[in-house]
Amino acid sequence: QQQVKQSPQSLIVQKGGISIINCAYENTAFDYFPWYQQFPGKGPALLIAIRPDVSEKKEGRFTISFNKSAKQFSLHIMDSQPGDSATYFCAARLTSNTGKLIFGQGTTLQVKP
Amino acid sequence: DTEVTQTPKHLVMGMTNKKSLKCEQHMGHRAMYWYKQKAKKPPELMFVYSYEKLSINESVPSRFSPECPNSSLLNLHLHALQPEDSALYLCASSQGVGANTEAFFGQGTRLTVV
Numbered sequence: 756q757q758q759v760k761q762s763p764q765s766l767i768v769q770k771g772g773i774s775i776i777n778c779a780y781e782n783t784a785f786d787y788f789p790w791y792q793q794f795p796g797k798g799p800a801l802l803i804a805i806r807p808d809v810s811e812k813k814e815g816r817f818t819i820s821f822n823k824s825a826k827q828f829s830l831h832i833m834d835s836q837p838g839d840s841a842t843y844f845c846a847a848r849l850t851s852n853t854g855k856l857i858f859g860q861g862t863t864l865q866v867k868p
Numbered sequence: 869d870t871e872v873t874q875t876p877k878h879l880v881m882g883m884t885n886k887k888s889l890k891c892e893q894h895m896g897h898r899a900m901y902w903y904k905q906k907a908k909k910p911p912e913l914m915f916v917y918s919y920e921k922l923s924i925n926e927s928v929p930s931r932f933s934p935e936c937p938n939s940s941l942l943n944l945h946l947h948a949l950q951p952e953d954s955a956l957y958l959c960a961s962s963q964g965v966g967a968n969t970e971a972f973f974g975q976g977t978r979l980t981v982v
Contacts, residue, residue, distance in 0.1 A: 789970065798872075798958050798973035799911065844910050853924055854899050854965030858910035 758782070759847050761859025768866050774832040776862045778845035781826060785847035789856070790819065790830050793842045802843075803830070835866045871895075872974035874959050880980045883949060889977045891942040891959030897972075899965045900942040902934060903958040905976070911958055917942060918965050949981045 761778045768774045778788075787806055791799035805812045805819040805828065812819045818831040832839055845859040872893045881887045891900065899918045903911035916924035917936040925934075931953075933945040942959055956976040962969040 787969075791973075796978070798874075798956075798975045801970055801972060804970060852966045854901065854916055854918070854962055854969060854971070855913055855924065856911075856971060858912075861908070861910055 759845060759857050759859040761845050761862060763862060764860065765863045766865070768835045768864065770835065770837060770866055770868050772835050772866075774835045774839065774864055774866070775829060776843055776845070776864075777827065777829045778847075778859050779825075779827045780847050780857075782847075782849075783826070784850045785857075786850040787848040788819070788821065788828050789846050789848075790817075791844045791846065791858075793844065793861075799844060832864075835864075837866045837868050840864055840866050872959055872961055872972055874957075874974035874977050876977060877975065878978045878980075880982060881946065881949065882982055883951070885949075886945070886947045888946065889944040889957055889959075889979075891944075891961075891974055892940055893961040893972075894940060895961065895963075895972070896939075897961035897963050898939060899962045899969065900936060901960040901962075901971065902932075902942070902944050903960060903973075905956040905958055907955075911973075915944075916965065923965065946979075949979075951981050954979055954981045 789804035790802045792802045793799040816833045821828045846856045902914040905911045914928045915934045920936045935943040958976045959974045960971045962971040
């Protein structure tokens with residue numbers, strides 16, 4: 756099954772709080788897990804990505820945690836800001852050398868001032 | 869520079885029209901993609917080009933016709949579209965289709981079929 760399940764569908768966080776978005780997959784034929792941020796009317800922008808041989812990756816306020824045995828990965832946004840309000844998509848890429856990305860359904864994040 | 873440029877930004881076309889969407893990247897990437905995104909949904913892969921050859925067609929109707937004239941350009945030719953084809957069409961590129969290849973998206977073309 757080539758699915759990536761993402762939760763929650765929407766999230767409201769106070770400014771300065773931590774935003775946490777979770778994704779789970781079943782197919783083990785994935786080799787790369789990026790997160791994209793999308794503002795209304797714009798294309799998705801690559802935020803941060805991780806490979807399954809790494810358990811955590813941090814870039815600024817954004818951290819990916821990866822649990823290979825549980826087939827789960829999550830995005831943590833520390834010190835969330837109103838400018839972080841956007842839709843976030845997790846994705847997984849198949850190892851078949853196709854470049855094909857399977858996206859989660861997306862999480863709409865609202866950070867309240 | 870991680871820029872993928874798409875033109876036009878907006879397009880309104882009738883069901884009998886023929887139009888084309890264009891995508892350009894100058895990052896030396898050898899893989900290029902077309903995705904379709906409906907409102908409040910994730911992007912859905914349509915086509916993949918690798919080294920200017922079509923490598924994936926996700927069972928897309930023939931009214932959508934991709935073309936890769938060279939390694940920097942990707943076109944999507946549209947003909948006899950239906951109103952349900954209205955969506956944001958996204959182009960993306962990556963160094964290749966294998967490992968260590970991050971995909972970068974353009975800003976999209978907002979297509980409305982009337």
